[in-house]
Amino acid sequence: MKTKIAIVSNVVATQMMVEALNQRAHGVPGIGLIYGDPGLGKTTATAWLVNRCDGIYIRATSGMTLAQLLRQIVKELSGPDIYTREAMLNYIIEHMAIHNRPLFIDEADYLLNDKNTLEIVRDIHDLTNCPVVLIGMESVRRKLQRHRQFYNRISEWLEFQPTQREDLQIIVNAVIEPTLTIQDDLLSQLLSDTDGEVRRIITGLSKIEAFAMANGLTSIDLQQWGSKEFFLKKA
Structure with a gap:
């Protein structure tokens, strides 16, 4: 088999969603949400787009702490070893704002049980004005409604559909x-x-x-x- 991305409808829709976030009007929040059942190609589509737009890709894991999330983002920004959460956050905000790199967080469902982590992701969005895209399962949209300040900043959303x-x-x-x-x-x-x-x-x-x-x-x-x-x- 060949190793090549198939530009199917979901991939095209993902690209259009991120373009809309990048070109949004002043005052429109820049958080996006991609969600859907497992196996529909969300991660593959996101990885393809990250490479095209020089994005920052983070895959959340079970039990990931706020410090671990920040450390992964710093690493993707080719940053040095930083040992405090405040210093890591400051580094991320400064360098994302300078280079205008969108942040993609896959398996975002793992972050929803920690309100502080979501608040920091919201801070990164607010203080850099860079797009932030969460990718998760079908239930992530419903679960995010419990976090009103974050949910109200979602201006673009995309539900992945089964292959036609x-x-x-x-x-x-x-x-x-x-x-x-x-x-x-x-x-x-x-x-x-x-x-x-x-x-x-x-x-x-x-x-x-x-x-x-x-x-x-x-x-x-x-x-x-x-x-x-x-x-x-x-x-």
Whole structure:
């Protein structure tokens, strides 16, 4: 399989959302929210966009403390070792403001249990005027409503949608070698079985390509694929 980003509808919408944050009118807050079910490609789309806009990408983890979050941001800014939270915050605010680099925090659900951490993220936004984008699960929008001061600063939001048939063909063109043709009936079955989850689609396409190569096929349809599974299903 080829390693290439598929510019599907969700990716285009992500780019448009961040452009809207960068070009927002004076006085409009610059916090964005990307949310949706797992496996829809949120992290992949964000990583692609971060590289294009020289953004700062942070992946929150379970149990991440405020100090750990600040330290990761300083590291992404190529900053020195700093040992106090106040000094780290000052460094982040100064350097983000100078270079106007947007901040992306993936797996943001992990931060919602610590009000102080959210307040610091809000401070970074307010004091730098740089876009801040949170990426999380479908429930993150509802959970953020408990934090009114933060929630009211969200001016752009995007719910990732399951892959549609047109997007599936874009994914196929991006990752499958051009020497292999996957017929429509097999692609339709793959889309149905995966419920449009990009992660499972990629897994299924990998299985299809491997099977075709092992059997010397340059074209494969549903009959040739048979009843094999595209991915590990629930027992």
